[in-house]
Amino acid sequence: MTVALREDMVLHAGDDGYQDAVTTVTGVGTPDIVVRPRSTADVVDALLYARQEHMPLTVRSGGHNLAGLTQVSDGMLIDMRRMNTVERVGVSSRVRIGGGATWGEVAKALSSEGLALTAGDTADVGVAGLTLGGGIGWMVREYGLSIDSLVSVELVTADGEVLEVSDSEHPDLFWAVRGGGGNFGVLTRLEFEAHPVDKVVFSTVLFALDSLAEARPVVSAWERCQRDADRRLTSVLALMPAMQDSPAMAMLQYCFDGDEDEAAPHVEALSALGTVMHKDIQYRPYASILVQDDPFPAPAAAQRNVLLSDFGKAEQSAVCDAFETGQLMMAIRALGGAMADVPSSATAFSARNAAVMVIGTQLLAPGDDRHQPMPGWEGIEHRGGESYVNWLDSADATASRRAYSEDALLRLARVKAQCDPNDVFSKAVPVVSE
Numbered sequence: 533m534t535v536a537l538r539e540d541m542v543l544h545a546g547d548d549g550y551q552d553a554v555t556t557v558t559g560v561g562t563p564d565i566v567v568r569p570r571s572t573a574d575v576v577d578a579l580l581y582a583r584q585e586h587m588p589l590t591v592r593s594g595g596h597n598l599a600g601l602t603q604v605s606d607g608m609l610i611d612m613r614r615m616n617t618v619e620r621v622g623v624s625s626r627v628r629i630g631g632g633a634t635w636g637e638v639a640k641a642l643s644s645e646g647l648a649l650t651a652g653d654t655a656d657v658g659v660a661g662l663t664l665g666g667g668i669g670w671m672v673r674e675y676g677l678s679i680d681s682l683v684s685v686e687l688v689t690a691d692g693e694v695l696e697v698s699d700s701e702h703p704d705l706f707w708a709v710r711g712g713g714g715n716f717g718v719l720t721r722l723e724f725e726a727h728p729v730d731k732v733v734f735s736t737v738l739f740a741l742d743s744l745a746e747a748r749p750v751v752s753a754w755e756r757c758q759r760d761a762d763r764r765l766t767s768v769l770a771l772m773p774a775m776q777d778s779p780a781m782a783m784l785q786y787c788f789d790g791d792e793d794e795a796a797p798h799v800e801a802l803s804a805l806g807t808v809m810h811k812d813i814q815y816r817p818y819a820s821i822l823v824q825d826d827p828f829p830a831p832a833a834a835q836r837n838v839l840l841s842d843f844g845k846a847e848q849s850a851v852c853d854a855f856e857t858g859q860l861m862m863a864i865r866a867l868g869g870a871m872a873d874v875p876s877s878a879t880a881f882s883a884r885n886a887a888v889m890v891i892g893t894q895l896l897a898p899g900d901d902r903h904q905p906m907p908g909w910e911g912i913e914h915r916g917g918e919s920y921v922n923w924l925d926s927a928d929a930t931a932s933r934r935a936y937s938e939d940a941l942l943r944l945a946r947v948k949a950q951c952d953p954n955d956v957f958s959k960a961v962p963v964v965s966e
């Protein structure tokens with residue numbers, strides 16, 4: 533049977549909406565057609581049509597992939613963003629979210645219900661893309677990764693089959709979609725168990741750094757605060773060299789799930805990590821702490837990350853050495869807590885014992901190669917285990933070896949061979965072992 537697509541689903545270059553659909557965080561693509569489904573049946577049609585026409589296929593939701601996976605030059609781009617419903621299931625804390633929603637839409641919809649899900653820090657990031665990699669957010673220490681609240685997904689396979697996927701149905705596939713990226717099919721619905729969250733204490737504190745070496749005591753004091761911290765507290769310390777009109781500084785941001793009185797004893801020391809230049813502290817709705825992006829595309833930057841199970845003196849020193857090259861911004865995200873409650877083998881994201889994630893960012897000038905070695909990064913990397921797949925700026929075999937343990941990669945490859953043997957969903961960090 534020949535498959536045809538409804539006219540209102542399809543956009544070509546020059547049509548209203550095409551430019552918006554092809555613009556992602558890394559740049560602007562030129563796919564032959566954009567398909568904008570409104571339902572699971574539309575997604576099935578899109579997949580069957582792509583197969584019939586032998587078109588390469590890419591699926592996007594938030595468009596925030598740092599490796600440029602959803603910025604494509606040919607074939608069909610399925611833009612999921614019309615499937616962005618957020619529905620509470622009765623009076624329970626279960627929520628069903630469309631495969632094209634963003635975390636900002638989810639946080640806003642759940643806010644009025646006194647519920648929230650721990651997700652990223654940015655409103656426009658896609659629920660599907662972030663969840664497929666794990667999901668590290670402001671309540672990761674209290675409620676774990678985003679995948680730890682995921683109950684089931686509806687997934688359309690490359691053959692157009694619609695599967696309910698959960699711990700009890702297709703459990704291997706459910707294991708794989710919790711960290712294995714967009715390798716397996718199109719997520720049309722994600723069902724989560726949300727958490728009772730209303731307002732949180734959110735603070736940003738800027739500390740002066742008269743020299744880059746002054747970051748050392750700040751990092752060490754932050755680690756002491758965060759080491760045995762209450763699970764309701766998650767913080768991120770960013771070290772920034774001088775840029776344009778801005779002096780070098782350390783920026784601390786933290787989220788505490790509770791009110792100001794509850795937070796006070798847990799956060800006091802965090803506000804005294806160094807010489808304070810600016811401090812902002814507010815008790816505000818969780819939904820309001822997710823930031824809006826600047827318009828795409830973002831400035832070109834190379835990024836590396838590593839999940840470190842220890843953040844002792846040697847690791848702190850390696851981070852500070854890299855910062856002192858003057859060429860990198862460093863972010864250190866506190867992990868642990870509930871994230872470590874889940875066994876490593878339970879999900880494709882396996883670095884459950886990570887105490888912190890360190891991210892290095894280097895702004896690139898035109899012509900710079902993003903894959904060139906990053907100054908000082910080697911000293912950090914060799915102390916760590918896996919990298920977080922969602923924060924990799926490349927998607928080749930090296931990236932997959934960084935992101936997955938050998939065991940996880942073998943198991944991912946087995947699931948991939950079963951559900952997408954022809955690699956229709958190739959716009960992901962590859963999981964086929966070489």
Ligand SMILES: Cc1cc2nc3c(=O)[nH]c(=O)nc-3n(C[C@H](O)[C@H](O)[C@H](O)COP(=O)(O)OP(=O)(O)OC[C@H]3O[C@@H](n4cnc5c(N)ncnc54)[C@H](O)[C@@H]3O)c2cc1C
Binds near residue numbers: 593652665719
């Ligand atoms: C500014 C910024 C802030 C970020 N903050 C955080 C953060 O706080 N925490 C965190 O964990 N990560 C964060 N990330 C990383 C983010 O999780 C990843 O970039 C993620 O892949 C983005 O998902 P997306 O849906 O927006 O991207 P997209 O580019 O749309 O998709 C990413 C991947 O998912 C696939 N995909 C998308 N939708 C579907 C679907 N419905 N079904 C199947 N496959 C699909 C795509 O094909 C692609 O492989 C951030 C990234 C940026 C750029």
